[in-house]
Amino acid sequence: MVFRDLWLLAGPVLIGVGAGTGQPMITGIGVVVLIVGAASRLWARYLFRRVSARAELSEARAFQGEQVELRFEVENRKLLPLPWFDLRLTISDEIEVDGETPAAASAPGLSWLTRRGALGWYERRRWRLRISASERGQFQIGPTQIQSADLLGIFPRFWDSPAMTPFIAYPRVFALDDLGFPADRPMGEAKGRNRVFEDPLRIAGVRDYEPGDPLRRIDWKATARHGELQSRVYEPSAVQHLYVLLNIDTLEHSWEGYLKDELERTVSIAASLAVWATGRRYA
Known part of the structure; x- marks a missing residue:
């Protein structure tokens, strides 16, 4: 950059030499160098403005x-x-x-x-x-x-x-049948006694208080109207819960590192299960 700035010094030097020796051509070259150098310097200074x-x-x-x-x-x-x-x-x-x-x-x-x-x-x-x-x-x-x-x-x-x-x-996701899972029941037969739950956001009505009802179930406004403790009754909600737990260990000891291809394949399978469950409204 110092060498490039010599353009600005070369102009006055040439002008002085030309004037001292009576050579108008050298003086003209000095003027041109000075103008070009100053214009280029200003151009570069404002080059990236706006x-x-x-x-x-x-x-x-x-x-x-x-x-x-x-x-x-x-x-x-x-x-x-x-x-x-x-x-x-x-x-x-x-x-x-x-x-x-x-x-x-x-x-x-x-x-x-x-x-x-x-x-x-x-x-x-x-x-x-x-x-x-x-x-x-x-x-x-x-x-x-x-x-x-x-x-x-x-x-x-x-x-x-x-x-x-x-x-x-x-992660890359696949259709479950491409992974070898049955497309209709990838998790197998879903059987159990606790399939129906109460949705606390959907109130169906009230009933008389029964021993064992938690305090958050009591409807205090209905209790004031009836003069007796009243408990809320919630609408049932059939919700299936699915937990995807991923073991990222691909080798026997964690300090040995991991096998990248095996890890990515495992992550893709877990992601595919999560996408499938989301599409079927699992919680």
């Missing part, structure tokens, strides 16, 4: 392998253009881009989506991509870095937008 970059997703959550749309843009809201730009949008390595291979980033676990071009005054550039996650987890999109310079490229500048967009990928 410049913005933004990235957004059509869906912030998706299942593993499911594609969503990534939209990102850069906008210049001033008269001074960007003669050229080199944009780098940082994404996690686990994010796959349809039809494009991201460039390797300097930080481990991250890649770059790169775009190049020029940005005129009050111009906006937009890009749309289809992305998906190769693994489950939470991943990042952003920050964004843009490099540009003045018209002659004398004073390059970098600008960073720290904004990040999180992307959450749920």
Whole structure:
């Protein structure tokens, strides 16, 4: 940068040499150098004023392998253009881009989506991509870095937008018959004596108090009207409860680590059961 600033010193030196030696050509060259250097310096100084970059997703959550749309843009809201730009949008390595291979980033676990071009005054550039996650987890999109310079490229500048967009990928789910479970009764025959429960949010009426009724069942307004303790009667609600308990140990000892493929398969089976139960109104 110090070498580039010598442009601003070379102009007055040439002007002085030309004036001292009586050489108008050298003086003219010094004036041109001074004007070009000062204009380039000012251009670079205000290059990224009112410049913005933004990235957004059509869906912030998706299942593993499911594609969503990534939209990102850069906008210049001033008269001074960007003669050229080199944009780098940082994404996690686990994010796959349809039809494009991201460039390797300097930080481990991250890649770059790169775009190049020029940005005129009050111009906006937009890009749309289809992305998906190769693994489950939470991943990042952003920050964004843009490099540009003045018209002659004398004073390059970098600008960073720290904004990040999180992307959450749920485990891959399958139909239960694909996993070998019976599609109609994957949990087997559901038999039991306590299938009907009372729903405390649905009051059917009141009745006389019976010994053993809890205090929260007593309806004090009805008690005041009747002059005797009255207990609420709730409508029945047939609710089936399903608990999905997952053992994530894939080896005999936890300190041995884990087998990634086995763990992901187990998580997918548990997620598939949870999705199936949700669709059948299990609690």
